[in-house]
Amino acid sequence: SQELEQSPQSLIVQEGKNLTINCTSSKTLYGLYWYKQKYGEGLIFLMMLQKGGEEKSHEKITAKLDEKKQQSSLHITASQPSHAGIYLCGAGRYSSASKIIFGSGTRLSIRP
Amino acid sequence: EAQVTQNPRYLITVTGKKLTVTCSQNMNHEYMSWYRQDPGLGLRQIYYSMNVEVTDKGDVPEGYKVSRKEKRNFPLILESPSPNQTSLYFCASKMDREGNYGYTFGSGTRLTVV
Numbered sequence: 001s002q003e004l005e006q007s008p009q010s011l012i013v014q015e016g017k018n019l020t021i022n023c024t025s026s027k028t029l030y031g032l033y034w035y036k037q038k039y040g041e042g043l044i045f046l047m048m049l050q051k052g053g054e055e056k057s058h059e060k061i062t063a064k065l066d067e068k069k070q071q072s073s074l075h076i077t078a079s080q081p082s083h084a085g086i087y088l089c090g091a092g093r094y095s096s097a098s099k100i101i102f103g104s105g106t107r108l109s110i111r112p
Numbered sequence: 113e114a115q116v117t118q119n120p121r122y123l124i125t126v127t128g129k130k131l132t133v134t135c136s137q138n139m140n141h142e143y144m145s146w147y148r149q150d151p152g153l154g155l156r157q158i159y160y161s162m163n164v165e166v167t168d169k170g171d172v173p174e175g176y177k178v179s180r181k182e183k184r185n186f187p188l189i190l191e192s193p194s195p196n197q198t199s200l201y202f203c204a205s206k207m208d209r210e211g212n213y214g215y216t217f218g219s220g221t222r223l224t225v226v
Contacts, residue, residue: 033214033215035214035217040200040220040222041219041220042116042202042217042218042219042220043202043204043215043217044217045214045215045216045217048214088154088155090155090214090215099157099160099168099170100145100157100215101157101171102147102154102155102156103154104152104153104154105154
């Protein structure tokens with residue numbers, strides 16, 4: 001089983017609607033990263049969260065890390081076609097940020 | 113432009129024929145890593161390197177070799193490729209141990225072993 005569980009696995013959202021993607025671990029996370037991937041292409045870094053309770057925003061995307069540092073959520077407000085793609089969460093293992101594991105991703109489609 | 117460059121982008125090869133996928137970064141990053149991405153399995157780390165001549169195994173190192181003779185380059189070597197190594201491969205680099213800026217990923221190499 002994956003150490004990082006993402007949900008949902010796929011999501012189809014009407015343009016303009018809000019959505020949330022979750023990333024959960026049974027272990028404490030040392031650095032939580034969110035990436036976006038266009039199909040078959042490289043990953044684009046969105047943001048990183050490190051402290052329990054931390055929240056960051058970039059344009060219409062907001063990510064939060066819970067106090068226990070075991071769960072993160074990515075929220076998109078007023079979704080647009082440009083938001084379509086695969087969203088992956090990644091986390092450092094133990095205290096080493098070199099060894100980063102990833103969830104299996106959430107495939108987001110935006111319906112016009 | 114700051115980037116991670118992988119070559120080739122696409123490669124079809126036969127079982128057992130040694131191949132090398134090159135990776136180069138122009139950001140003077142200390143950390144570099146190789147991942148493979150497979151449907152249903154997500155991204156899995158193959159090897160990573162903390163600096164020149166310092167490498168360590170990731171989760172799926174079997175069948176792969178790496179070297180880090182120069183800071184900018186981190187080639188992935190498949191000595192005897194097999195069909196189960198058909199995958200999408202990504203090279204990535206980052207500045208520091210804390211990874212405050214995350215890994216910067218290359219565009220990927222799609223490898224098919226027949």
